Amino acid sequence: MALTGFRPRRLLVVVATLFCALVAGVAPASAHAALTGSDPAPGAVVAHAPEQVALTFSEGVAMGNDSLRVLNPQGKRVDRGKLRDLCSGSTVKYGAGLPPGLPNGTYTVAWQAISADSHPVSGAFTFSIGAPSKTAAAVPQEQVGGGLVGALYQVGRYLSYAGFVLLVGGSAFVLACRPAASRVRSVQRLVAWGWALLTGATLALLLLRAPYTGSGKLADVLDLGGLQGALLTKPGAALLCRLLLLAAAALFVAVLFGAYAKAHAPAADGPERPNGSDGPAGSDDSGGAEDGAERRADLTLGLGIGGAVVAVGLATTWAIAEHASTGLQPFVAMPVDVLHLLAVAAWLGGLAALLVSLYWGPAIERAAVRRFSRLAFGSVLALVATGIYQSWRQVGTWRALVDTSYGQLLLVKVGLVVVMVAVAGLSRRWTGRLADAAGQTDPAQAADSAEPAPEPATVPAGGAASGDSDGAALDPVRAAQLARQRDALATARKKRVRDADPVRHGLRRSVLAEATIAVLLLGVTTALTTTEPARTEEAVQAARAGQSPDANQPRVLTVPFDTGGPGGKGTARLDLDPGHSGGGNELRLRIADPSGKVRDVPEVKVSFTLAAKKLGPLPVALRHSGTGHWTASGVQLPVPGRWELSLLVRTSDIDQVTETRNVTIN
Numbered sequence: 001m002a003l004t005g006f007r008p009r010r011l012l013v014v015v016a017t018l019f020c021a022l023v024a025g026v027a028p029a030s031a032h033a034a035l036t037g038s039d040p041a042p043g044a045v046v047a048h049a050p051e052q053v054a055l056t057f058s059e060g061v062a063m064g065n066d067s068l069r070v071l072n073p074q075g076k077r078v079d080r081g082k083l084r085d086l087c088s089g090s091t092v093k094y095g096a097g098l099p100p101g102l103p104n105g106t107y108t109v110a111w112q113a114i115s116a117d118s119h120p121v122s123g124a125f126t127f128s129i130g131a132p133s134k135t136a137a138a139v140p141q142e143q144v145g146g147g148l149v150g151a152l153y154q155v156g157r158y159l160s161y162a163g164f165v166l167l168v169g170g171s172a173f174v175l176a177c178r179p180a181a182s183r184v185r186s187v188q189r190l191v192a193w194g195w196a197l198l199t200g201a202t203l204a205l206l207l208l209r210a211p212y213t214g215s216g217k218l219a220d221v222l223d224l225g226g227l228q229g230a231l232l233t234k235p236g237a238a239l240l241c242r243l244l245l246l247a248a249a250a251l252f253v254a255v256l257f258g259a260y261a262k263a264h265a266p267a268a269d270g271p272e273r274p275n276g277s278d279g280p281a282g283s284d285d286s287g288g289a290e291d292g293a294e295r296r297a298d299l300t301l302g303l304g305i306g307g308a309v310v311a312v313g314l315a316t317t318w319a320i321a322e323h324a325s326t327g328l329q330p331f332v333a334m335p336v337d338v339l340h341l342l343a344v345a346a347w348l349g350g351l352a353a354l355l356v357s358l359y360w361g362p363a364i365e366r367a368a369v370r371r372f373s374r375l376a377f378g379s380v381l382a383l384v385a386t387g388i389y390q391s392w393r394q395v396g397t398w399r400a401l402v403d404t405s406y407g408q409l410l411l412v413k414v415g416l417v418v419v420m421v422a423v424a425g426l427s428r429r430w431t432g433r434l435a436d437a438a439g440q441t442d443p444a445q446a447a448d449s450a451e452p453a454p455e456p457a458t459v460p461a462g463g464a465a466s467g468d469s470d471g472a473a474l475d476p477v478r479a480a481q482l483a484r485q486r487d488a489l490a491t492a493r494k495k496r497v498r499d500a501d502p503v504r505h506g507l508r509r510s511v512l513a514e515a516t517i518a519v520l521l522l523g524v525t526t527a528l529t530t531t532e533p534a535r536t537e538e539a540v541q542a543a544r545a546g547q548s549p550d551a552n553q554p555r556v557l558t559v560p561f562d563t564g565g566p567g568g569k570g571t572a573r574l575d576l577d578p579g580h581s582g583g584g585n586e587l588r589l590r591i592a593d594p595s596g597k598v599r600d601v602p603e604v605k606v607s608f609t610l611a612a613k614k615l616g617p618l619p620v621a622l623r624h625s626g627t628g629h630w631t632a633s634g635v636q637l638p639v640p641g642r643w644e645l646s647l648l649v650r651t652s653d654i655d656q657v658t659e660t661r662n663v664t665i666n
Contacts, residue, residue, distance in 0.1 A: 034058040034532070035123060038109070042125035045556055045575050047588060049102035049129050053079070053109055054086055054095035059326055061092060061113035061121070062233065068096045071137035073105040104130030108137035114233070115326070120213040131573065131590060153205065153212045158526040160201035165522070166194025167249065168311045168342065169349010171256060175304055176375055177350065178357070178368035179296075182261035186360040187353050194349070195253055198314075199246050206230065206239045238321040245313045252307055260303060263296045315341040328393050336386050343382035344525075348518045350375060355515050358508045369507070380421060387417075400534035407534045413524045420517040426510045555579035555663050559647055565655030569594050572647055572659075574606070576635070581665050585635035587620055591628045591649070598628025603650040606632075608643045615639070617646060637665050 037056040040046055053070055063083055070079040079096040086093040105128065112122035126135065170191040174181045181187040210226030211217055220226055230236040315338040324330065324337035350372055357364045391410060401407035555576040562569045575588040587606065593599050609616030615638065622630040637643060645663050650656035 034121070035111075038125065040127040043127065045128045045130075045132065045577075047130065047577070047586070049098060049100065052084065052095040052097045054093055055109075055111060057092040057094075057113070059092060059115065061094075061115055063094050063111075063113045067113055068094060068109070068111045070096060070098060071108040071110065071135075072102070073107070073133050073135040073137065075108075075135070075137040078102065078107070102129055104128075105133040106135045108135060110137075114213050114235075149208060149211045149218055152218075153208050154526065156201045156204045156208065158523060159197055160205065161522055161526055163194045163196070163198025163201055164314060164341070165345045165349040166190055166352055167198055167253075167349070168194075168307075168314070168345035169347070169351070170194055170353040171252070171307055171311075171349075172346050172375070173350040173353035173372060174256060175300065175307065177371040178364065179260075179264045179300070180365070181353065181357060181361070181368075182257055182264060184357060184361040186356040188257050190353055190356050191253060191256070195246065195249055199243070202239055202242050202246065206236065206243075209233075209236055209239070234325075235321045238317040242314060242317040245310055245317070248306075249310050249314070252303065252310055255299075256303060256307075260299050263299055311342060311345070312338060315345075324390075333390070333393055336389055339382060340386040340390065343379040343386065347376050347379035347383070348522070350379075351511065351514050351518060355508075355511050358511060376424060380424070383417070387414075394533040396534060404532075404534040406528065406531045409524060409528050409531055410534075413521065413528065416517055416521045416524060420514055420521065423510055423513045423517065555665075557645065557661050557663060559659050559661060561647070561649050561657050561659050563649060563651045563655035563657045565652050567593070568651045568655050568657075570599065570601075570649075570651075571596075572604075572649060574645070574647070576663065579663075579665060581637050581640040583634055583636045585637060587622070587632040587635050589622060589630040589632075591630075600624075600627055601649055601651050602653075603648070603656070604630060605646075605648040607646045608637060609646065610639070610641050610643050612641055613639060616643075640665050 035055060036058050039054045040050055065081055065083050068083055069077050072078045079098055084095040086095050106126050108124060108126050110124040114120055207221040209230035210223060211220040231240055318341060319334040319337040324333040354372055395401060395407055401411055557574045559572045561572060570591055570593050573590045577586050591599055591601055606620040607617040620632045620635055622632050625631045643663050643665050645661045646658060648658045
């Protein structure tokens with residue numbers, strides 16, 4: 001396939017645009033801990049004020065005294081302001097005490113917490129004491145972790161992953177595949193940009209941590225109190241450790257592109273002279289070469305060990321604060337996650353280093369490409385092994401792959417990896433052709449060796465430019481301009497010769513395609529880290545499916561009536577708590593006039609009938625408990641089913657009406 005007019009920079013712009021679209025489409029971070037229950041339940045109507053409000057979560061969370069607030073109908077906080085840890089065994093439960101004697105009405109419960117894997121979660125619900133009422137309490141509409149702060153935090157996460165990949169993978173490419181790349185300016189810039197990107201993104205995440213998990217206001221990034229609080233959390237401590245490790249990484253990069261690059265300088269540069277000696281290179285004996293080889297070996301070993309320690313440490317800062325630190329087998333999952341991140345960096349970061357070497361560096365050696373091919377193959381094997389374990393741990397079932405957001409994103413990631421591996425196979429074929437042609441003359445290397453480096457134009461003392469047959473004087477500016485032109489012509493000539501090699505041209509195209517897919521793959525991976533794991537989502541759904549949506553709520557019926565006589569209109573409200581089959585149900589009945597004011601009536605009767613089982617009518621013995629209020633305890637409904645409730649209301653000696661409603665009993 002011909003690629004006339006192919007422009008790598010243009011394709012990279014397209015890739016960046018696609019990534020921005022991907023990030024823009026990612027929703028705010030989903031909760032990785034989910035609320036599985038509460039007491040009172042959302043929407044419940046209780047007869048008396050409870051002693052506390054308790055919340056149950058699917059996994060460990062971090063909460064403070066202000067994380068759980070109970071607001072009265074006027075919007076004023078009424079809880080005691082001190083959080084109670086009610087956790088026991090595997091149950092994660094927290095509560096807030098309530099004062100006695102709370103008046104009737106609808107109360108709002110607003111809560112927020114930080115999941116054990118560092119992601120924020122929040123929500124709100126209402127319950128009523130006695131009977132529902134209007135409430136002025138403001139219920140948060142936007143989840144914590146969303147908005148502009150949430151979007152910036154997700155961008156920071158992506159950039160930190162990208163910086164880690166470039167820093168670790170680019171360094172691994174230099175040490176393990178091509179030591180000569182330590183002197184290539186484009187590779188140096190790539191690794192340096194990786195370090196700068198990771199450092200800047202880490203600082204941004206640390207400043208955004210407090211508003212991301214709290215107020216959601218961008219101005220709070222300057223709040224030193226919030227920053228101090230963030231540093232005391234596990235994610236904040238992990239980010240701080242990452243910054244300390246990046247200081248060591250800066251020293252590593254300086255040695256890699258300083259002493260290590262000088263040690264691998266080509267012989268044409270001349271060996272370094274001891275004690276500042278400027279004698280001829282040939283005056284050294286063979287011991288100098290041996291000393292140089294030993295020095296290179298020592299530097300390689302030292303940088304390899306030091307770099308591995310720093311890389312493992314950086315990867316661990318993600319493992320201890322993300323998905324791997326919670327859920328099943330965390331002590332196995334965290335080392336596996338570290339290995340997974342290192343394999344990703346070695347593959348994708350090495351690929352980026354190879355790409356810039358092919359496009360913006362001197363001709364790369366066949367042996368270096370083959371070494372990277374082996375490194376990439378080993379990284380893919382590690383990715384497959386660790387990815388299978390992580391998928392089992394986070395997904396759990398085959399159905400969850402298509403029924404949950406996490407599973408669907410994981411399928412997209414697997415698809416991208418498969419495509420990338422296929423393109424990598426094409427790159428290996430081009431690499432094999434390079435190896436097959438080892439005995440032939442390499443056009444790229446021939447161009448490098450055949451074209452001598454142009455000598456800069458000099459101006460002798462007499463004022464004539466060197467090489468000027470007419471002896472015309474050239475000023476230094478003109479001489480420098482001619483030298484730059486000769487350099488540009490020589491570089492263009494070398495590039496034309498290199499581009500004429502079809503094997504290397506094909507290799508560059510396939511490596512660029514791999515890098516394009518890698519950018520998208522990294523975006524999907526970032527989205528996965530902010531999505532609720534499928535296993536957690538299914539567990540929450542199963543917990544809620546084990547009880548009907550109203551299982552923890554009383555059956556509430558509002559029945560308008562009109563007996564036809566004077567003052568015969570009104571509304572009856574019936575609460576059957578808890579609304580289960582068997583005994584132990586409590587029935588509360590409230591009669592009100594059209595304005596909502598409670599009123600008494602001469603007679604009211606309630607009965608239940610289950611026609612499917614030929615049960616009933618079963619009368620309920622009501623007790624008048626106050627103006628407009630009747631109660632009954634121990635209401636017996638023998639079996640679950642769809643019961644018919646019959647309500648008789650008499651407002652005078654001759655005016656009465658019977659209304660019926662259906663109610664489902666579990």
